[in-house]
Amino acid sequence: MHDLIKTRRSTRKFTSKEIEDEQLNKIIEAGIWAPSGLNNQPWKMATIKDSGTRKSLASLTHYSSIIKGAPVLIAVFLDANLSYDHTKDVQATGACIQNMLLAIHALGLGGVWLGEILKSKDKVSKVLNAPENLELMAIIALGHPAEEGDKKSRKSVEEVVFLNN
Numbered sequence: 001m002h003d004l005i006k007t008r009r010s011t012r013k014f015t016s017k018e019i020e021d022e023q024l025n026k027i028i029e030a031g032i033w034a035p036s037g038l039n040n041q042p043w044k045m046a047t048i049k050d051s052g053t054r055k056s057l058a059s060l061t062h063y064s065s066i067i068k069g070a071p072v073l074i075a076v077f078l079d080a081n082l083s084y085d086h087t088k089d090v091q092a093t094g095a096c097i098q099n100m101l102l103a104i105h106a107l108g109l110g111g112v113w114l115g116e117i118l119k120s121k122d123k124v125s126k127v128l129n130a131p132e133n134l135e136l137m138a139i140i141a142l143g144h145p146a147e148e149g150d151k152k153s154r155k156s157v158e159e160v161v162f163l164n165n
C-alpha cells in the first residue's frame, strides 16, 4: 500500500488506447468509498470521452493539450444540495479525487488532477450542462500512460511534523 502511494505520479501524456467502462467504474467506485463528514458523500461526477466536448473544455485551460490528449476525463463536482459544511465537503471531495488517482495507478493507468481549469468553472459547467447546484472541484484526465511521470521529491517527515510531543 505504501508503495502504491509513493509510486503514483501525475501522468500528462497518454496513448490513444481507450479506457474500458469496467475500469472507469472501478475508478469511480474507489472515489465513492472515500470518507466524508457524516458520510454525506457530497460529490457528483461527469465522465467525458467525446472529443468535441474535450475540445470545448480544452479551450478553457492552460492545460489544453492534457485535456485533448486524454481518452477520458472525470469532472468532479461538489453538490450544494448535499453539502452540510463547505470546508469539510471540499476536503471530502479531495479525498474522493485522491482515491480515484490511486485506483487509476493501481490499474496500471495514469492520471492527473487538474485544478487550473477551475478559473473557468462556470464555463465548464455550461459545456457539461451541469445543474446549478454543482460546483466544479477538479477534472481528472486519465488514460494509458505514454511516458513516465516526472521524478518528484517530497519534504521529509522531520520538515513536516512541527510538534512531536
Ligand SMILES: Cc1cc2nc3c(=O)[nH]c(=O)nc-3n(C[C@H](O)[C@H](O)[C@H](O)COP(=O)(O)O)c2cc1C
Binding pocket: 008, 009, 010, 011, 012, 063, 112, 113, 114, 115, 116, 117, 149, 150, 152
Ligand atoms: C489541487 C491540485 C491542483 C492541480 N492542478 C494541476 C493542473 O492544473 N495542471 C497540472 O498539470 N497538474 C496539476 N496538479 C498536479 C500537481 O502538479 C502534482 O500533483 C504535483 O506536482 C506533484 O507531482 P506528482 O503528482 O507527480 O507526485 C494539481 C494537483 C492538485 C492537488
